[in-house]
Amino acid sequence: MASDHTFQAPTGTRDFYPTDLNRLRYVTEAWRRTSIVHGFDQIDGPTFEHLDLYTVKSGEGIVSELFSFERAGGEKTYALRPEFTPTLARMYAARANALPRPTRWFCTPSFFRAERPQRGRLREFTQWNCDILGDDSVQADAELIACAVESLRALGLSPEHVKVRISHRGAVEQMLTKRGVEPERHAEYFGLLDKVGKISNDAFIEAARKLGMDAPEAVKLLATMAQTTRYEAPTTQVMLHQETPGAPAEYFRALFAALDQLDASEWCVLNLGIVRGLAYYTGMVFEIHEANGAERAIAGGGRYDRLIELFGGPPTPAVGFGMGDVVLSLVLQDRGLMPTDDQIADRLGLRPDAMIFSNGTPEADALVPRVAAALRREGLHARRSAKSTRNVGKLLQDAAKARARFAVIVESDTLATIKDLASGRQEQVPIGEVPPWLRRL
Amino acid sequence: MASDHTFQAPTGTRDFYPTDLNRLRYVTEAWRRTSIVHGFDQIDGPTFEHLDLYTVKSGEGIVSELFSFERAGGEKTYALRPEFTPTLARMYAARANALPRPTRWFCTPSFFRAERPQRGRLREFTQWNCDILGDDSVQADAELIACAVESLRALGLSPEHVKVRISHRGAVEQMLTKRGVEPERHAEYFGLLDKVGKISNDAFIEAARKLGMDAPEAVKLLATMAQTTRYEAPTTQVMLHQETPGAPAEYFRALFAALDQLDASEWCVLNLGIVRGLAYYTGMVFEIHEANGAERAIAGGGRYDRLIELFGGPPTPAVGFGMGDVVLSLVLQDRGLMPTDDQIADRLGLRPDAMIFSNGTPEADALVPRVAAALRREGLHARRSAKSTRNVGKLLQDAAKARARFAVIVESDTLATIKDLASGRQEQVPIGEVPPWLRRL
Numbered sequence: 058m059a060s061d062h063t064f065q066a067p068t069g070t071r072d073f074y075p076t077d078l079n080r081l082r083y084v085t086e087a088w089r090r091t092s093i094v095h096g097f098d099q100i101d102g103p104t105f106e107h108l109d110l111y112t113v114k115s116g117e118g119i120v121s122e123l124f125s126f127e128r129a130g131g132e133k134t135y136a137l138r139p140e141f142t143p144t145l146a147r148m149y150a151a152r153a154n155a156l157p158r159p160t161r162w163f164c165t166p167s168f169f170r171a172e173r174p175q176r177g178r179l180r181e182f183t184q185w186n187c188d189i190l191g192d193d194s195v196q197a198d199a200e201l202i203a204c205a206v207e208s209l210r211a212l213g214l215s216p217e218h219v220k221v222r223i224s225h226r227g228a229v230e231q232m233l234t235k236r237g238v239e240p241e242r243h244a245e246y247f248g249l250l251d252k253v254g255k256i257s258n259d260a261f262i263e264a265a266r267k268l269g270m271d272a273p274e275a276v277k278l279l280a281t282m283a284q285t286t287r288y289e290a291p292t293t294q295v296m297l298h299q300e301t302p303g304a305p306a307e308y309f310r311a312l313f314a315a316l317d318q319l320d321a322s323e324w325c326v327l328n329l330g331i332v333r334g335l336a337y338y339t340g341m342v343f344e345i346h347e348a349n350g351a352e353r354a355i356a357g358g359g360r361y362d363r364l365i366e367l368f369g370g371p372p373t374p375a376v377g378f379g380m381g382d383v384v385l386s387l388v389l390q391d392r393g394l395m396p397t398d399d400q401i402a403d404r405l406g407l408r409p410d411a412m413i414f415s416n417g418t419p420e421a422d423a424l425v426p427r428v429a430a431a432l433r434r435e436g437l438h439a440r441r442s443a444k445s446t447r448n449v450g451k452l453l454q455d456a457a458k459a460r461a462r463f464a465v466i467v468e469s470d471t472l473a474t475i476k477d478l479a480s481g482r483q484e485q486v487p488i489g490e491v492p493p494w495l496r497r498l
Numbered sequence: 499m500a501s502d503h504t505f506q507a508p509t510g511t512r513d514f515y516p517t518d519l520n521r522l523r524y525v526t527e528a529w530r531r532t533s534i535v536h537g538f539d540q541i542d543g544p545t546f547e548h549l550d551l552y553t554v555k556s557g558e559g560i561v562s563e564l565f566s567f568e569r570a571g572g573e574k575t576y577a578l579r580p581e582f583t584p585t586l587a588r589m590y591a592a593r594a595n596a597l598p599r600p601t602r603w604f605c606t607p608s609f610f611r612a613e614r615p616q617r618g619r620l621r622e623f624t625q626w627n628c629d630i631l632g633d634d635s636v637q638a639d640a641e642l643i644a645c646a647v648e649s650l651r652a653l654g655l656s657p658e659h660v661k662v663r664i665s666h667r668g669a670v671e672q673m674l675t676k677r678g679v680e681p682e683r684h685a686e687y688f689g690l691l692d693k694v695g696k697i698s699n700d701a702f703i704e705a706a707r708k709l710g711m712d713a714p715e716a717v718k719l720l721a722t723m724a725q726t727t728r729y730e731a732p733t734t735q736v737m738l739h740q741e742t743p744g745a746p747a748e749y750f751r752a753l754f755a756a757l758d759q760l761d762a763s764e765w766c767v768l769n770l771g772i773v774r775g776l777a778y779y780t781g782m783v784f785e786i787h788e789a790n791g792a793e794r795a796i797a798g799g800g801r802y803d804r805l806i807e808l809f810g811g812p813p814t815p816a817v818g819f820g821m822g823d824v825v826l827s828l829v830l831q832d833r834g835l836m837p838t839d840d841q842i843a844d845r846l847g848l849r850p851d852a853m854i855f856s857n858g859t860p861e862a863d864a865l866v867p868r869v870a871a872a873l874r875r876e877g878l879h880a881r882r883s884a885k886s887t888r889n890v891g892k893l894l895q896d897a898a899k900a901r902a903r904f905a906v907i908v909e910s911d912t913l914a915t916i917k918d919l920a921s922g923r924q925e926q927v928p929i930g931e932v933p934p935w936l937r938r939l
Binding site: 103104369409 | 512
């Protein structure tokens, strides 16, 4: 009854075999642990939402990027979540009055985009989201960026490997105003500006021309956007004043001072080329990139002070970011910072405590499952050899290959030998003493 | 720009606020830890699959229970996964030759059913799956059941609260044969038999009549299926011989002996009423139920020795189960076994190590973020009070309310007071000593 199908995972999705899943968990556990020490509480929402949760914010244009569907015979249209912010805004708005101010939330679920898969961009991916709601301070912006930075530091990255590029919607708007773009048309330009670096300069200039900006102004805009500089107080203030006369220069000064306090400023640069395509940002925006500009953005976020209201909640300042697993894992691999499978297994607490087998006598054979069960009930990770051999030497090799700390050889219905596979030391103990004996070590 | 929509989660899905998410994690972490100590490796697959992955196994009938969709402009039809076994079979078949024998896999992702939501049955739920592939032994069946049992024991349940009801497709077939049902028609009956306990006896008798079984035989069948007995060797063998003359009586004897060795037999009963609706089971089948029969099944599974072949792999014996979070959480709540939110937070390692605030002087204020960042970089969970007061007494109350272990009061740019909030003891230490001081405790 074999089938004529060859079944495969859908394009742009992944099968996670054990070592793949452990590599993903190595990243997501770093995210989770970083979130917790920074005082964020974990939440989650449905994997799919009503489609209009996304269209109310982003317009109908987003529909082609979504996996949307209806229940058979149902009238409502749903979509797999492409990002977390609308769910978060909906959840916050529903309980705004009962929630602490500030509220600090994180999550690490799966998201979905119906786009053509490319390097660093899949149709299903895991993304970490951190958000601080109800706090409009520069300090909140800095803490949020520092939280992202600390997760990267925990994964072995340094400011040589990655850079946080920081901008501000106010500064971007000033750049556009200086080039003669009316405020009503700024939103149209954000989508175009967000493409810088992804499309050629010629394509940018042509697209800007279609929006009504002449080529010399577009070239100047590109030049300003390409500047990526460490923040140095007087120099940067002068630059900002020239490029974006009404820009939030004081904001940048305060932000970089706060980042400095959090020991994160070395990771950060000012780059007015960071715009973020999404319409909902209202203030600071940032992206984290591989330092040489390789790969897509590792993370992106910013301040969105008007979104909670849009979802029916009270006016609530908010700042957040998302960091996906796909690009981050590529950067870790490219930089040689993804630990080996064994190292990851050790860090995730997956190394077996004991491999259990018998010396080959029938009464010992019969006791192996019982000893394994007793160890497991004590919280010890006990494996049994899959080898059918009765050769104790071969079984010990098998235990070493499984990287068990101890081999437990059942010798009779009363005695077992415990062998420390690192030191080679061994000891005979009564069967009933095996769990407490291993527990102590 | 407030919207006229009131946004809500789709019917049958859940928003997980922090305490909800922690309760879910309390359950999933028990599953994960139990899986690991039992030697299972974690895997995962895509959240959606090609629709035909499900129809090849279950026929077109399943489509109405699925959330299925197409990509805009795409030709392939996808479905949100309603269960894990087809994904697991696909993944195993694709790498069968490279995988160890036996392979022990687990996962705890979300699944989706487009049914009407009911108590214990939602449209999105989390489910733990454990499978042993490449091992046809009774011992594998017993270890799999014991793994499910140990997770329940770890969550505080006992054999008084829940029972594992065990049956065998061979025994069910014999019951049908004894009632005059031809082997070719057994599959038709499995779906009906699976409804016992969910529909009335009258409805069952009427449905059986439509399949061609007369009422007296249907009544006898119901009586046999209702028997739920502890396995006692001679008595049970006689019963099995009477009810299902060709039944795998020897199999049950060996299974219960193996369960006894694993200290799990007290949780288990023989119940030929367990059929499992799915067509793919070939041997032992089981369900775990609340002991009084309240709620739907907590878990269900069994042996499926022909499925891997159906997905293009080599003939591979396999046994597995799924356990959902929804019914299990209801049972824990009903039995008063769901710990308090504080207890869960403690078990998940979420209790703050330190709450940091200043004594109110400007130089101390300025140092608070720096001290918090230093603690976090050491892996310590540091929170800052959201209170804007400068009243140290109020701030200490706030720290106690957040259940922080220590309050760190920055006193100047060189000194901090560390107060143990349990004992009330306090000590002044140099600012730079705060992280190692807390690390040691």
